[in-house]
Amino acid sequence: MKTLFLVFYGFQEYNGISKKIRYQADALRLCGADIRTCHYEVGNDGSRKWMIDEDVLADLGKGIPAKIKKRLSFAPILQYVRREGIQCVYIRSYHNANPFTIHFVRMLKKQGVRVLLEIPTYPYDHEYSSGMEKVQLYTDKLFRHAFCRYVDFIVTFSSDDRIFGRPTIRISNGIDFARIPLHSPRHGTSKELHLIGVAEIHFWHGFDRLLKGLGAYYGNNPEYKVYFHLIGKPSGRREEKNIATLIRRYCLQPFVILYGAKHGEELDALFNRADFAIGSLARHRSGIYNIKTLKNREYAARGFGFVYSETDDDFDRMPYTLKVPADESPVSIPALIEFFQHMTVTPREIRDSIRHLSWEEQMKKVYEQIVRIKK
Incomplete structure (x- = not known):
């Protein structure tokens, strides 16, 4: 046809x-x-x-x-x-x-x-x-x-x-599995954890919730370090200003790395430096509570566990996803670390769990x- x-x-x-x-x-x-x-x-x-x-x-x-x-x-x-x-x-x-x-x-x-x-x-x-x-x-x-x-x-x-x-x-x-490689972790996680978020950044991604959580976490001078690699262009001045303000307020410059838009081999290399992914944390801000986002599926295809806040029937019961409330509370970094450290599923098993998608x-x-x- x-x-x-x-x-x-x-x-x-x-x-x-x-x-x-x-x-x-x-x-x-x-x-x-x-x-x-x-x-x-x-x-x-x-x-x-x-x-x-x-x-x-x-x-x-x-x-x-x-x-x-x-x-x-x-x-x-x-x-x-x-x-x-x-x-x-x-x-x-x-x-x-x-x-x-x-x-x-x-x-x-x-x-x-x-x-x-x-x-x-x-x-x-x-x-x-x-x-x-x-x-x-x-x-x-x-x-x-x-x-x-x-x-x-x-x-x-x-x-x-x-x-x-x-x-x-x-x-x-x-997902087009042929075009999305399985990630290969390049470092241990006994002393540090690397988070990654990839998006054209809008207010509904809610990365500010993660930054506030990191601010609270580093306020206690922890030995275990958590880094956030944020990849993508802000969609507007509001989003850009909001992220920059929070990084300065909580002195997160050593721990939050902004890359701008990346694709291809550059993006693949950044994924290989990461351990856990950040999905949308604030879809409720645009009145959406139930959605099946492309980003969640791309993370799973690469073999990543991830955190998100909306309802997504394909992932809500998966052992590699962490759900946070669809509200304005900061993300609990200690809870995220604990979830990751108890996660036993492998990247290959995560990828294979969504073959039907x-x-x-x-x-x-x-x-x-x-x-x-x-x-």
């Missing part, structure tokens, strides 16, 4: 979301779909283009006119769908429901195209904080039910049966629904 995977933004090699989309597309291909990926790209010269894989579908030009075209006109994509005989369009939600995107999906349905909408995080109304983001969210809230009238299924990582009035396909975030297995659920949809 000819399928177009539509993304309203570009790809970045270090970005976990970009990698996830490529994994999903590859998995659909393995399931039998003739998959093409359509994405939006901004060139080094400021030119803006719609791309189909590595080929230019439409050059929108530069400057304000190009930005307007991107938001208002989807004619090049509709023409491509008609010309290539695309049978299904799989849209990754950008929370951009408006009269123009509604027209776009309505035209797809007129062409007899199956339409699926993936909503990566649901609910998402509390994830926005800046003024511009709130304007976009307000517009989306006005039009998203009308948009979804032209959607056959919503793909969700939540436990919801219906979203915005449409039936869901419930899956877990998956491969992207191929997860996207197979999606593909099976696609082929059942009647035009």
